[in-house]
Amino acid sequence: MPNSIRVTCPCCDTLLxxxxxxxxxxxxxxxxxxxxxxxxxALGSLRSQKKEAAEKLARAMEESKHRQEILxxxxxxxxxxxxxxxxxxxxxxxxx
Numbered sequence: 001m002p003n004s005i006r007v008t009c010p011c012c013d014t015l016l017x018x019x020x021x022x023x024x025x026x027x028x029x030x031x032x033x034x035x036x037x038x039x040x041x042a043l044g045s046l047r048s049q050k051k052e053a054a055e056k057l058a059r060a061m062e063e064s065k066h067r068q069e070i071l072x073x074x075x076x077x078x079x080x081x082x083x084x085x086x087x088x089x090x091x092x093x094x095x096x
Contacts, residue, residue: 004026005018017027063070
């Protein structure tokens with residue numbers, strides 16, 4: 001009976017033991033990479049992610065309150081840029 005073939009995945013470093021006759025995987029040894037050393041570290045990371053999400057939500061809510069003002073300022077800037085420029089605006093039919 002031939003020996004089994006050992007193959008190491010280049011992406012995840014998983015060791016696969018393959019039967020050469022059937023091609024079936026007999027064993028799979030994954031190298032588990034833990035993101036956190038302990039449960040306290042994981043909980044701290046989760047709390048920081050929660051805090052960051054709350055800050056993003058607060059910024060989005062503040063931006064939505066002032067959205068009309070921001071859009072008006074952007075429009076005014078675009079009008080100023082267009083007035084200063086001598087180039088005609090791009091025509092969508094020229095790209096065909």
